[in-house]
Structure formats: structure tokens, C-alpha cells
Amino acid sequence: MQQFIVYGKIPIYPLSFLVVYGVLAGRFFCGWGCPVGAFQDFITYLKGEKNFKPTNFWYTKFFVLILTPTLAWIGHDLYFCKVCFSGSLFASIPFYLLNPTYKGYGFFFYLHIFILVAFVVLAYFKSRFWCKYICPIGAFYGFFNRLSMVKIKFNKEKCENCGLCLNVCVMGLKRIEDFGVSTNCILCGRCVEHCPKKALKFTF
Numbered sequence: 001m002q003q004f005i006v007y008g009k010i011p012i013y014p015l016s017f018l019v020v021y022g023v024l025a026g027r028f029f030c031g032w033g034c035p036v037g038a039f040q041d042f043i044t045y046l047k048g049e050k051n052f053k054p055t056n057f058w059y060t061k062f063f064v065l066i067l068t069p070t071l072a073w074i075g076h077d078l079y080f081c082k083v084c085f086s087g088s089l090f091a092s093i094p095f096y097l098l099n100p101t102y103k104g105y106g107f108f109f110y111l112h113i114f115i116l117v118a119f120v121v122l123a124y125f126k127s128r129f130w131c132k133y134i135c136p137i138g139a140f141y142g143f144f145n146r147l148s149m150v151k152i153k154f155n156k157e158k159c160e161n162c163g164l165c166l167n168v169c170v171m172g173l174k175r176i177e178d179f180g181v182s183t184n185c186i187l188c189g190r191c192v193e194h195c196p197k198k199a200l201k202f203t204f
């Protein structure tokens with residue numbers, strides 16, 4: 001999408017795809033399909049963390065969402081890609097492994113390595129750090145959670161206020177009423193899975 005903006009074009013096709021997907025499934029991809037999300041969950045799994053604290057300041061990712069296309073438009077370059085963790089993991093590291101003797105590694109290669117290390121450390125101390133605070137794709141999909149066909153239904157009658165669903169929420173949501181609709185919910189279903197009273201369920 002940035003590439004379109006860099007060339008002064010409106011990214012109609014990628015934007016349409018994201019909108020259609022968002023309406024169909026909101027942040028479902030974040031909970032079930034994204035390798036970057038899965039990698040962070042793996043770090044949390046290794047740490048053995050089971051109870052998660054509520055998340056504050058999660059709106060930072062909306063600044064990144066605005067900043068990313070703005071910088072691409074003003075600076076005619078893919079600035080976010082230069083600092084994106086995906087680039088570190090899926091481009092810089094594989095390139096290095098395939099070309100260890102290459103002499104042209106420069107500033108941005110080392111920046112990506114630094115970002116990779118920082119990412120792992122931050123994900124260790126804060127579950128889904130990248131998804132909560134930085135990722136512009138997650139921020140964009142988050143807008144569609146309210147419209148999404150995939151939803152989490154809460155049955156208040158069955159709920160005994162045990163708080164287990166809030167404890168296991170890897171994104172640190174603070175209210176059950178926000179499950180499935182908050183821009184921060186990744187529709188991962190951990191809350192659904194852990195509710196002992198079956199007060200939460202996925203609907204399509």
C-alpha cells in the first residue's frame with residue numbers, strides 16, 4: 001500500500017481488499033493467521049505467562065497508522081518498512097543466512113537486527129507488544145471489529161463474574177462488554193475457551 005502512495009497513486013486495490021476482509025472478519029487474522037502475532041505468542045508461551053494485565057496507551061498504533069502513509073507520501077519512501085519487525089524476521093535474517101559473506105550490510109540492516117532484538121525483549125515483557133502498540137495493519141482491522149461478521153457473544157445471565165476471561169486476554173482488554181468489538185480485540189478466542197460457564201461464544 002505504501003508503494004502506491006510513494007508513486008502518488010491512491011491504493012484502491014489493496015485498500016479495497018483490506019476493507020472487504022475487515023468487514024468479513026475484523027481482527028480475526030491477528031488472532032489466527034498472522035505469523036508475527038504467532039511469534040509473539042510463542043515468546044509468551046516460552047515465558048509461561050498465563051495471566052495478563054490490562055493494557056493502557058494502546059492507541060499509539062493509531063498514530064503509526066496515520067504516520068505510515070503520511071511519511072510515504074511526503075518522503076516518497078517506504079519508511080515503515082525500514083523499521084518493521086517483519087522485515088527483520090522475514091527479509092534481513094534470511095538474506096543474512098543465505099549471504100553471510102556479503103559485504104554490503106549497512107545501517108538499515110543493523111537497524112533491523114536491533115529492532116528484532118528489541119521486539120523479542122518487549123514481547124517477552126508485554127504480551128503482543130507489537131500488536132497492541134505499533135502495528136498499523138492491526139490498527140486498521142481494529143476499526144472493523146464492530147462491523148465484522150465474526151463476533152463474540154456475551155451472555156450476561158450465565159456469567160458469574162469470575163474474571164477468568166479478563167485474566168487470560170493476551171491483549172489486556174479491561175471489560176467483557178468490549179470483547180469482540182474493541183479495536184484491541186484480536187478475536188483469538190482465549191476468553192471463549194476459558195469461560196467455565198460458557199457465557200462467551202463465537203458467532204458468525
Ligand code: SF4
Pocket residue numbers: 029030031034035036037038130131132135136137138139
Ligand atoms: S496486529 Fe499486526 S502483527 Fe499483530 S497479529 Fe495483527 S497484523 Fe499481525
Ligand code: SF4
Pocket residue numbers: 158159160161162163164165166176194195196197198199200
Ligand atoms: S470467564 Fe465467563 S463466567 Fe467468568 S467473568 Fe468471564 S464471562 Fe463471566
Ligand code: SF4
Pocket residue numbers: 152168169170171172173178179180184185186187188189190191192
Ligand atoms: S477479548 Fe477474547 S478474543 Fe479478544 S483478544 Fe481478548 S482473549 Fe482474545
